[in-house]
Amino acid sequence: MKSQIFPFFIPHAGCPHHCIYCDQHAITQHSGDISPKQLIDLERFCQSHSEVDKEIAFYGGSFNLLPQAKRFQYYQLTKSYIDNHTHLRVSVFPTVSNPELLSEFRQHSVCTIEVGIQSFNNQVLEKSGRSYTAAVAESFCREVKAADFQLSIQLMPGLPGYGKHSLRETMRITLDIKPELLRIYPLVVLRGTEIALHYQQGKYTPLTLGRAVVITAWMSGLSESHGIQLIKAGLHGDISSENIVAGPFHPQFGEMVRAYRYFQKVRKAYKKHSTLCISPKDVSLFKGRGGACLQNLKTAFGVKKIPIVIDTELKKDSFSVNNIKSDFFW
Numbered sequence: 248m249k250s251q252i253f254p255f256f257i258p259h260a261g262c263p264h265h266c267i268y269c270d271q272h273a274i275t276q277h278s279g280d281i282s283p284k285q286l287i288d289l290e291r292f293c294q295s296h297s298e299v300d301k302e303i304a305f306y307g308g309s310f311n312l313l314p315q316a317k318r319f320q321y322y323q324l325t326k327s328y329i330d331n332h333t334h335l336r337v338s339v340f341p342t343v344s345n346p347e348l349l350s351e352f353r354q355h356s357v358c359t360i361e362v363g364i365q366s367f368n369n370q371v372l373e374k375s376g377r378s379y380t381a382a383v384a385e386s387f388c389r390e391v392k393a394a395d396f397q398l399s400i401q402l403m404p405g406l407p408g409y410g411k412h413s414l415r416e417t418m419r420i421t422l423d424i425k426p427e428l429l430r431i432y433p434l435v436v437l438r439g440t441e442i443a444l445h446y447q448q449g450k451y452t453p454l455t456l457g458r459a460v461v462i463t464a465w466m467s468g469l470s471e472s473h474g475i476q477l478i479k480a481g482l483h484g485d486i487s488s489e490n491i492v493a494g495p496f497h498p499q500f501g502e503m504v505r506a507y508r509y510f511q512k513v514r515k516a517y518k519k520h521s522t523l524c525i526s527p528k529d530v531s532l533f534k535g536r537g538g539a540c541l542q543n544l545k546t547a548f549g550v551k552k553i554p555i556v557i558d559t560e561l562k563k564d565s566f567s568v569n570n571i572k573s574d575f576f577w
């Protein structure tokens with residue numbers, strides 16, 4: 248279900264501990280509880296989207312681990328906006344089975360549950376101080392699915408102890424659970440976090456930007472081929488550069504991933520000296536990011552120019568390779 252989202256940020260609220268890589272104040276650029284101004288914005292949002300499906304989201308904390316009174320305060324706050332088109336979306340921390348909580352969510356119109364899994368590998372979870380096992384996380388996700396909520400999973404390549412094995416294991420379990428939605432946030436070292444200290448002491452090496460793009464492209468390609476929709480790749484672009492110490496941050500990270508996946512598909516299909524027909528909607532993807540996709544293709548085929556046709560009949564993300572003559576080269 249594709250919904251419009253109105254986000255409330257409740258940084259670190261309910262979190263059982265402060266995860267070594269996390270600073271929700273820096274990520275969300277919100278510092279505290281919900282302000283009167285945000286409620287006015289919510290009112291306007293609901294009015295202007297009265298006839299479309301939408302969700303009021305609580306992001307940046309562990310909604311399920313908030314004291315119950317606090318959760319009920321949030322339900323109360325949003326109650327008058329809930330209708331057939333309007334539901335709640337909550338970010339949660341994976342815990343042991345809790346059917347009562349899911350039933351509470353159901354009663355209060357929660358539709359989507361976003362679970363911060365990060366990895367389904369025990370070694371990675373332990374080294375990252377996540378305080379649950381892969382089995383607990385997996386069973387939590389299955390419980391959410393079985394209770395018929397829309398499930399969103401968040402994964403974080405580049406955590407301490409990660410490697411090919413942990414990534415493969417994480418993806419195997421993710422595909423098997425089959426959440427509806429997926430977020431992939433390669434670990435970025437944020438100022439003031441414990442992992443920043445590890446980095447400065449030489450105990451932690453983040454992913455390079457290029458590696459993070461390749462890994463995320465692989466994860467998202469696999470997911471989408473199993474019907475799981477990628478809704479976000481990389482931290483959002485307006486995070487202040489002052490908060491970033493190291494790691495694969497780029498304001499257009501998601502676009503870089505899309506461009507890389509596009510390049511992979513084209514490279515597979517392209518034949519040297521043939522003409523590449525692309526959709527006008529993909530021109531920026533193909534030539535964008537400093538022409539990386541185009542340049543990679545030229546390098547891969549050892550050519551200086553590639554004959555191109557911009558084909559208005561082609562849909563976004565599609566292309567064809569053929570021998571029609573083109574006087575237009577890139």
Ligand code: SF4
Nearest residue numbers: 262265266269307308
């Ligand atoms: S990663 Fe999630 S659980 Fe950990 S501190 Fe951040 S918001 Fe809380």
